[in-house]
Amino acid sequence: MTDPTPRRAPAGAAVLREDVTEAIRAAVFEELAAVGYARMSIEGIARRAGVGKTAVYRRWKSKLSLVLDLVGAFAAQGLPAPASGSLYGDVRALLEVASHALRHPVASQVIPDLLVEAARHPEIAETVKAVLLDGQQGVMTQIVREAVARGELPEGTDPGKALDLAVGPLYWRLVVVRTPLPKGYLDELARSAVAALRA
Amino acid sequence: MTDPTPRRAPAGAAVLREDVTEAIRAAVFEELAAVGYARMSIEGIARRAGVGKTAVYRRWKSKLSLVLDLVGAFAAQGLPAPASGSLYGDVRALLEVASHALRHPVASQVIPDLLVEAARHPEIAETVKAVLLDGQQGVMTQIVREAVARGELPEGTDPGKALDLAVGPLYWRLVVVRTPLPKGYLDELARSAVAALRA
Numbered sequence: 001m002t003d004p005t006p007r008r009a010p011a012g013a014a015v016l017r018e019d020v021t022e023a024i025r026a027a028v029f030e031e032l033a034a035v036g037y038a039r040m041s042i043e044g045i046a047r048r049a050g051v052g053k054t055a056v057y058r059r060w061k062s063k064l065s066l067v068l069d070l071v072g073a074f075a076a077q078g079l080p081a082p083a084s085g086s087l088y089g090d091v092r093a094l095l096e097v098a099s100h101a102l103r104h105p106v107a108s109q110v111i112p113d114l115l116v117e118a119a120r121h122p123e124i125a126e127t128v129k130a131v132l133l134d135g136q137q138g139v140m141t142q143i144v145r146e147a148v149a150r151g152e153l154p155e156g157t158d159p160g161k162a163l164d165l166a167v168g169p170l171y172w173r174l175v176v177v178r179t180p181l182p183k184g185y186l187d188e189l190a191r192s193a194v195a196a197l198r199a
Numbered sequence: 200m201t202d203p204t205p206r207r208a209p210a211g212a213a214v215l216r217e218d219v220t221e222a223i224r225a226a227v228f229e230e231l232a233a234v235g236y237a238r239m240s241i242e243g244i245a246r247r248a249g250v251g252k253t254a255v256y257r258r259w260k261s262k263l264s265l266v267l268d269l270v271g272a273f274a275a276q277g278l279p280a281p282a283s284g285s286l287y288g289d290v291r292a293l294l295e296v297a298s299h300a301l302r303h304p305v306a307s308q309v310i311p312d313l314l315v316e317a318a319r320h321p322e323i324a325e326t327v328k329a330v331l332l333d334g335q336q337g338v339m340t341q342i343v344r345e346a347v348a349r350g351e352l353p354e355g356t357d358p359g360k361a362l363d364l365a366v367g368p369l370y371w372r373l374v375v376v377r378t379p380l381p382k383g384y385l386d387e388l389a390r391s392a393v394a395a396l397r398a
Contacts, residue, residue, distance in 0.1 A: 036315060116236075148211050
């Protein structure tokens, strides 16, 4: 095995190892954007990162685990805790974060790729789902719980349905339809989601 | 060029040519399900259909035009004209058709594939969008127009937003979240969509 980090400088080596990890992460995003998940190879990633294949395999056991790791870190970041004091405010805050995330290249390119893999390989579907959805489902469960406590939603409101109604239209619009959002559209969607939830 | 249809039997040849076209269509769906759009090749399709590559290229100029042709025919079929006399009834009928379509292998596997291609190749995004969305957008425009005429929706309601609110939650649930729909869920979604549209 060849290792790009020099053996004789422990402190420097630690820094370099982190640099290599970061270079690989950056290379993965570039490869995904350029060729897509299906055509992407560990070899191509290593070449782009300027490291050996071994350096990649030492860190991640497969292409899939590498991508899931990156997407998981991306999906978890920036999700708001419900703090506005109203159902409308909490849903609006979630839509704000989701709309930024869904316009990021990770979402617009990599997530559809992962869903394609999930559709074809049921064994990875659960992992993909967990990575993509657990954070959002957790936040929506909290939003619903607090709205029920305030009397804004009936007892027993299903957080899964709430997520469908709040995030579904935005996902459809940004990932499937792909036309620009008119000004004020997130406000309208949040208002609509609240009305839909109370229907 | 080799041709699987015999040159000397014009009537039989016409039948055979149609059989070949059908065999290719069936092979495309099988290949898509087995290996996905990105890994699928004209060669693999021809092999599965038991025809020469030439027989495929004589009918479609590329893998993409072949798949778009098939998906377009699938997407156009079965869309209801609004006929229920109420916004709820019309939205419910659209959701019924959409929920069947989204659970069909064409939708659950091929459409995500096409969206991946569209995200990566802006030049094909318009075609994919037209093939997938034009039919639904046409139906929703009619539904909104009649609901406005009946006084169920305000003048100037945007059919694009109506489609986001009606179909978005179902798409998200069936294609992204992929958990089973509880009994009566389409009724609830239709009711929610009507409330969302009137909010």
